[in-house]
Amino acid sequence: MKLLANSIFTKAEIEQFRNDTIGCTYVNHLNNAGAALMPNVVTDAITAHIKLEAEIGGYEAAAAKADAIAEFYELAARLINTKPGNIAFTASATDSYIRALSAIPFVAGDIILTDCDDYISNQLHFLSLKKRFGVDIVHIKNAAAGGVDLADLEAKLYELKPRLLAITHIPTNSGLVQPVNQIAAIYAKYSQESGDKTWYILDACQSAGQMKLDVQQLQCDFLSATNRKFLRGPRGSGFLYISDKALQGRLEPLFIDMRGARWTEKGQYEQQPDAKRFEDWEFAYATVVGSAEAIRYCLAIGEDRIWQQVKQLSAYLRTRLASIPNVRMLDKGPELSSSVTFTVANSSAEYLVKRFLQHNINVVSSYREFAVIDFDQKQVEWAIRVSPHYYNTVDELDALVDCLAGF
Known part of the structure; x- marks a missing residue:
């Protein structure tokens, strides 16, 4: 070798x-x-859980492996420097992104400010929102060397006061790594001076598992990730980070279900207090335990x-x-x-x-x-x-x- x-x-x-x-x-x-x-440890965990479901039942297997399932949230939180209560398990990065995007309270005339190197599905989501709700999409200029022009980003934030800032950390096709630490500094300063009208979603689909991520430093309100790429986890699994600011602001996905809320009265429901409000009741628990092993393997290296x-x-x-x-x-x-x-x-x-x-x-x-x-x-x-x-x-x-x- x-x-x-x-x-x-x-x-x-x-x-x-x-x-x-x-x-x-x-x-x-x-x-x-x-x-x-x-890694073999990931596939072993997945197949062992599926075997257990076959032997004792799906709900019963999840109950028997409750500690292993809870470990996913602890490990994912450690991976990006947050608390387990800020992590929601999802089916993919796109699933994560949609849940975050659906929580933004868009009205006609709102602006989505995004980069020119965004992931295709994100751009399609924005175009769908434009068609359905009348939002406007504005792209940040690229710098000569590639990546967002930080001066143009700052100018457009203050001028447009967008409802959403959306950045893809590592786009699909260009090899580019966006300067997310500088973007975080600009967004934090803007938010402090301009209030909380703007929310910030960072797509970390390609960066999770490839490099160290710290949401405290990144200053994003949401971070979407998948487990199948550089984290080396199973397909059909991802996670969403939701900041304390977003949780305390009572943001919730458009289609909240019985995992994310309690139906308390005929005409009302009560949100879950943590990131679980962004999850659905049903997902493949074999992929949860497999994802936990993948993150553990990454962290050990x-x-x-x-x-x-x-x-x-x-x-x-x-x-x-x-x-x-x-x-x-x-x-x-x-x-x-x-x-x-x-x-x-x-x-x-x-x-x-x-x-x-x-x-x-x-x-x-x-x-x-x-x-x-x-x-x-x-x-x-x-x-x-x-x-x-x-x-x-x-x-x-x-x-x-x-x-x-x-x-």
Whole structure:
């Protein structure tokens, strides 16, 4: 196994990560921004809970594993530096985002202020709100180096006083890491001076598990995350952070159910006091215990170490890909994430993905409709996204590069 000169992890550590991950035996998995390979401890927890449900019943299994289920909230809170009562379990980052978005008290003429590199589903949500409720969508200009122009963000906040500020920490397609700490400072100052009209949702779909997150520092009112990506948890699981400010402001999802509220009288109900008000009664408890194990595994390794390794691997890959004729690198930003995006002249996304699969290499294609603003600025119709994680090896990255060079 070849190591980078400045590798954060030793050969023995990387071998242990791979031994912990059965999928590494079968594939060169470089689609971690889609869904990472789960560690064996995660799949073991999930299958054990499903087996228990089969043996004693679903409700009874949840009751028997109440302590393990409660651990999810404690571990997720530790992951982002908050309290368990500020965490809601959800089915995905999009599910989290919708629940937060539905809690914002929009009226006609309200403004959503967002970045130009937002996740496709978020933009579709905004357009739906515009069509249904008459809100306006305003985009923050991008800086020359990529990412939001902080001066334009600050000016638009004070000028427009939007109902919602929505930022995607790491977009799907551009490798970009938004300057969220500077955004937090601007938003905190604005909120202190301008009251509480504006709410702030941070989409951490790609950043949770890839880097350390601290909601106290990020100053967001909501943070949405998924567990299937860099946290290496199961599909069908995510979580939503709801700040004390939002809870005390009595924000609630549009369709609150019996998990989130008590039906106290014929014509009224009472909210749950904590983040449980953003949950539904029914979800797959096997994914809850699996997600707890995934977060535990991440925390044991250390988010800072993971982030440094991921940055080194992706930087190495960008350098090697850039040396191949006809390859055009698409990543842009003062800080770049695991997501490495590129296009190839005289080829197609479908052809490339299929050829990589023939060599047991997992990547994913992305298209203009997934990121209209970003792709139009770059004048491309498609891209290939490669997203290494800390358990990937230099040999696996070299195999992808060699494979592409040989097409």
